Amino acid sequence: MKTIDPLLLGLILTLSSPQIGCRGVPQAQHPADVLLPCEYVLLEPGATGLSFTRQKVTLVLRNLTVTAEEPSETMPEYQTPEDTEVPIFEATVNLPLLPFAERLLHVECDGEEIVCEITPLYSQFFIAHIRLPELNIALVTKAESAVDPDKTLDEKSIIQLSGDLLVSSGPPSQRASISKEAKLTCAVWGDVEGVDMEWHLQKDGKGRRLNPEEDSSVSVEKNAQEGKEEISLTINPLTVHYEGTYICAVSLGPHRLQQILQLQIKEPPQVTLSLVEDPVPTLICRTDHYYPLDVEVEWQLNGAPLTDATPVVSSHRRNSDGTYSLSNQLQVSIPPSGASPDTYYCVVSHVSNEEPIQVEITVSQPEPTLLFQIVCFASLLILLAVMLKAIYMFARTVPHGVEREKKLS
Structure with a gap:
């Protein structure tokens, strides 16, 4: 045994x-x-x-x-x-x-x-x-x-x-x-x-x-x-x-x-992303009501980091409830007509969230608005009316000129 x-x-x-x-x-x-x-x-x-x-x-x-x-x-x-x-x-x-x-x-x-x-x-x-x-x-x-x-x-x-x-x-x-x-x-x-x-x-x-x-x-x-x-x-x-x-x-x-x-x-940030076109196209990423202070904002274009970007970053603003707010502005270019639109991402990292907060916006040639279409259509009508009137006036003056030349001859 x-x-x-x-x-x-x-x-x-x-x-x-x-x-x-x-x-x-x-x-x-x-x-x-x-x-x-x-x-x-x-x-x-x-x-x-x-x-x-x-x-x-x-x-x-x-x-x-x-x-x-x-x-x-x-x-x-x-x-x-x-x-x-x-x-x-x-x-x-x-x-x-x-x-x-x-x-x-x-x-x-x-x-x-x-x-x-x-x-x-x-x-x-x-x-x-x-x-x-x-x-x-x-x-x-x-x-x-x-x-x-x-x-x-x-x-x-x-x-x-x-x-x-x-x-x-x-x-x-x-x-x-x-x-x-x-x-x-x-x-x-x-x-x-x-x-x-x-x-x-x-x-x-x-x-x-x-x-x-x-x-x-x-x-x-x-x-x-x-x-x-x-x-x-x-x-x-x-x-x-x-x-x-x-x-x-x-x-x-x-x-x-x-x-x-x-x-x-630990209060997570509220992130919004908007596009302002006047005077130059500018993306504004707002990071509001976060705590503590440390926050990181990164820009991406079509999924790739914009390493050469030079955004304008505001100072941390203290809100009445003790939280902080920050804005980050980035000038962008509007893609030419017929080109594919660009997708920009504002990626915000904060200790309150395990994963970064990611907000996106698409930048492309603006579609004509209804008012713009109405104005263009009205302009075409006015131009057409002017042209028709000019043709009509020209048609009336030509016969009188021919008759006068016959009399003189």
Whole structure:
């Protein structure tokens, strides 16, 4: 009987373990231990100023309540290794059911990007920052024994922590269009009695507290539950003046925590293309109401770039809603009569659109208008009438001249 290599057997057991396996539809709640690759970040003074040192560690979230497929299934507990190659932070989480707990359990096998950093807070407290594409998490933990916050950890260090306070917010980065609604949320989990939460906006080097009584476009709503308090910020209507860095400031007992979220405004341009023939044939490409500022305009003739073109470009004009407008003018030649028409393209590239906006116009000899045809027809009639009258007058004068010559002879 052929034996299985112990390393291969260990790999099979690891991959089949419910601790990291990708699950289907959950049905029941169970405690689980979540393992996350993390970095221990220290701020150190240097010759050229402050610098950061980073050390690879493992963060273990023990006793995290998640859901599993089978009610009878029991999640295996994490066994602390006797020998480790990187320091381990083991944090026992004493919190109610978190709606994003299962995301943390399966985030690696779902192929999502995750950032995890642990930094000393003060005394025996540490804070673990976990960032997902749509969620920020800050877990405050307390070490069972003192740890020097100014030194890197020994590779075989195992630090036991307890986590009783967690702050979540989302989305970390949000893009929105003007006149739409933007909503940011921030929640505190744990013993929330006496918690104070508020929103601040940081923009152009200045910060201000957002107060609905001072700004009718801003509304703040608080929702308190057992073991949780949430504060949501809604901005409606949205303008470019609300773009910036939003800070959810949380104060609870000795803890002062912040969650940072970015709000970006991206408004696609409105592009129009027209032809003005007086005094010279000129194409005008208008690019209106776009944000942010960077925009590129390219001219094409019959599908090929006009590399030798010298368009006249206006400066960026700021509109009342904070967006920008730009005009681009290009002098063109009218094709001669009988020649094929020319097709010009105004191609506008902007960060709000994955693909450039392309507008076209056909330039050809102008077709005679109805008024022009009527004028030409009337002119022909007048000319014909003049010619007929001249012929008639000539016909009357010729016989009289002949008779006069006969009399004289």
